[in-house]
Every structure is written in C-alpha cells, then in structure tokens.
Amino acid sequence: MAELLSGTKALRGRAELDLRLGPFDYRQTAGYYGIEDPLVALHLYAILGGTPGYRDLIGTASPQSSGDLRELLLQTVANPSHALFSEAEYLLREDPRIVERSLYHSILGAVADGAHTPTAIAARVGRQVTALSHALSVLRTAGFLRRREDVLRRRRPVLEVADPIVRFTDLVIDPYRAVYEDRRGRRALEQAEPTLRSQIYGPAFEQVAREWVARYAATETLGGPAGQVGTTVVNDARGRSQYEVDVVALPVDQALHDPHARILALGEAKDSDSPRKVVDLHRLERIRDLLIGRGYRAGDARLLVFGRSGFDAELADAARRRSDVELVDLERLGSGQ
Known part of the structure; x- marks a missing residue:
C-alpha cells in the first residue's frame, strides 16, 4: 500500500496522514488473549507476536497452561490445513516487489538462524553482498526485517526478523516441513524443542525485558x-x-x-x-x-x-x-x- 504513494505513482504527494499501527506488546497480548499464566503468555507472544488479526484465525482459544498452548500450536501453526501454517508465505506474496521468493526466504532463514549482518547473510545464501542490497532494502521497508541499533556505539546495526511467526516458520516449521505435512506435528515440535527454547523463547524474553523498561x-x-x-x-x-x-x-x-x-x-x-x-x-x-x-x-x-x-x-x-x-x-x- 505504501508503494501507491511513492515514486512515479499517481498518488505521490497526496497523503495527508501516515497512520502506522504497531503490534501489541507482551503485556497487551496476554490481556488480549485472556492468558493468566505469564510463561504461557510469553511463549505465545514469542510465536505469534502481537498481531491482533490472528485472533480471528485461532478462534476463542485462550491457553492457560503449556499443554493448552501445545495443543493450540498443533491445531494452528503446526497444522498444514490451517492458514497460519503458510502465513509466512502469504505475507511474502502480498508484496509485489518480492518476485524471487526463494531468495527472500533464504535471507529470512539466514537472519533467523543468527546471520545478522549483510556479510554474514551473503555467506549463508551464497551471494555477493552487493547482490543482496535490494532484497535487504525491500525486506526492511516491508517490515520483515528490522535494524537493531547499538545505543552506545556507532557501529553497523544488526538485522533481525521482525515478525515472530516468520521466525517460527523459518526455525521450527521449515526444517521439519515434511514431518508436519505427514501429519506428525507432535513429533516435529518435540524435535524442534531445543530450537524453540534457544532461538524463539530466549530472544523473546530479552525483547520483553526491553519493552518493560521502555513502557x-x-x-x-x-x-x-x-x-x-x-x-x-x-x-x-x-x-x-x-x-x-x-x-x-x-x-x-x-x-x-x-x-x-x-x-x-x-x-x-x-x-x-x-x-x-x-x-x-x-x-x-x-x-x-x-x-x-x-x-x-x-x-x-x-x-x-x-x-x-x-x-x-x-x-x-x-x-x-x-x-x-x-x-x-x-x-x-x-x-x-
């Protein structure tokens, strides 16, 4: 939508209001889903983030225990028949600038797995750094990647995946996609448990700590x-x-x-x-x-x-x-x- 107001588009210069709605934070997400257990709320926030629209896709579910959350995941993001299982792919398709989707998927997967600079990303995906500049710019402006600044030192900002469900797909779904599609989601989630703890829940806890200090x-x-x-x-x-x-x-x-x-x-x-x-x-x-x-x-x-x-x-x-x-x-x- 932002592209309609830029470049040589007919609506360039006609915008009078730029109203940007961000996702809910951890505390707001817990209240939105009615979750009383703070650990369950943290884990749901780490996977779905604070996008309120996902409420329509998971119905009235309000997990109150780790077991409840596991069953919700098996019915939604780990279920090939559910829309959230392919949400990351849908999000990429919505941006007309993203044509070579395999490259963009590779970049997001590399960042999710710990490559946080253009040089490291290029090494992971097997491309020259200069060949990735356009794709990285698109992913930043589209909201798939965000820059995290060092608040004290002037150094190159690190890149991180902005949308938790995209990070979850890259790290927890894609490595075991065949197992999920064979309807063995419970086994796949068990195999991915170490990744969930270290690369999904851990970074989310750090982010929640920064949100708490800021807000x-x-x-x-x-x-x-x-x-x-x-x-x-x-x-x-x-x-x-x-x-x-x-x-x-x-x-x-x-x-x-x-x-x-x-x-x-x-x-x-x-x-x-x-x-x-x-x-x-x-x-x-x-x-x-x-x-x-x-x-x-x-x-x-x-x-x-x-x-x-x-x-x-x-x-x-x-x-x-x-x-x-x-x-x-x-x-x-x-x-x-």
Whole structure:
C-alpha cells in the first residue's frame, strides 16, 4: 500500500496522514488473549507476536497452561490445513516487489538462524553482498526485517526478523516441513524443542525485558524516565572477553552514540530454568565499571536482573540491601513496575 504513494505513482504527494499501527506488546497480548499464566503468555507472544488479526484465525482459544498452548500450536501453526501454517508465505506474496521468493526466504532463514549482518547473510545464501542490497532494502521497508541499533556505539546495526511467526516458520516449521505435512506435528515440535527454547523463547524474553523498561518500569525503578532502550556490546580487554548487554536504557534527554552518555540502567535477561544467581549481578557490575572507565556516566546506573525462573536466596538478599539493584521476574514483567 505504501508503494501507491511513492515514486512515479499517481498518488505521490497526496497523503495527508501516515497512520502506522504497531503490534501489541507482551503485556497487551496476554490481556488480549485472556492468558493468566505469564510463561504461557510469553511463549505465545514469542510465536505469534502481537498481531491482533490472528485472533480471528485461532478462534476463542485462550491457553492457560503449556499443554493448552501445545495443543493450540498443533491445531494452528503446526497444522498444514490451517492458514497460519503458510502465513509466512502469504505475507511474502502480498508484496509485489518480492518476485524471487526463494531468495527472500533464504535471507529470512539466514537472519533467523543468527546471520545478522549483510556479510554474514551473503555467506549463508551464497551471494555477493552487493547482490543482496535490494532484497535487504525491500525486506526492511516491508517490515520483515528490522535494524537493531547499538545505543552506545556507532557501529553497523544488526538485522533481525521482525515478525515472530516468520521466525517460527523459518526455525521450527521449515526444517521439519515434511514431518508436519505427514501429519506428525507432535513429533516435529518435540524435535524442534531445543530450537524453540534457544532461538524463539530466549530472544523473546530479552525483547520483553526491553519493552518493560521502555513502557512500564516506574521512574523510581530506573532512577528517571527512560528514553532510548536497546542493546550494546562491551569489550573487556583485560579479561579477554566481550559482553553482550541485553538492556541499556538512556534518559529521555540523551542522544544515541554519545561517547559521554548518561546511562540510566543496564540489564541482563536470561530465559533459563534455573534461578538467576549473584554472579549475574557481578557481571553487570563489571560492565558498569568498564563503561565508567570509557567515559560514560554510568556511576548511578540501575542494575536490572531479569529472571524467568526467579532468583536464588543470595541474589535476593543482595538486592534487598541495595538501592541500585532491581530483580524482575515474569510476574513483574506482566503486571508490575
């Protein structure tokens, strides 16, 4: 539809309003589907995202347990007879610019599987980087790919699949498509379970943590109102290591990529069956010290530990005794500040 207003089209320059409706976030999605269990809500959000139109395709289903969700998946996205099984293909067909669909599928599959730069994507699909520039541009403008900026450093943004159901199709459906089409969806989902946990649920938990900081965390929690929220990478030359920081929050008046930026909060979000431990807090403390040493104003940055399975007694005790540490579990992500 956007193409009707661009280039040499007759409607170019005639648009008076550009109204863009984004998908629901995690908390809104849970309420929309009436899901009370925060873990079930997280997993559904990781697979279907916050597209409200999918409600019409799954009826009145409101899964309240992991078993309920598994049965819903078997009836919908893992069922070759259901429209959601081919949703990714339908979405690609809707854009007239996408002609060589096999190439676009390959690019999306490569990004979903961990190739996040044009060079890495080109290596995966066997093309020259320059030969992919148009396709990558189309996928970004069409909303299939999004750019994730490092909020502290000026470096090439990473690319990630924007639509959860496309990522689910690439990682969970396509590798076992023949098994699904042979009506053995339950077995295929069991085979894909490690991928679901590491490449679907894990990244979704990190995204939900960033959503919470940007939209729901109280000013008292962060030490001020949040502006830009994203990620960064911090090198530790002495320790010969590199830290990927899941959550970095800047104040509302702070611009991106300022070498002396004030940092409001640093966070680590891990989707794990085990409670988070005090070592996770020590890791954040080390990251904060490194950033201070490089000129960032992070001395009063809050340290946020996000734990899907809660926190052990030592970490909980440390948090109670400190004003700069916040522990955020699924319950708090779903309804707290």
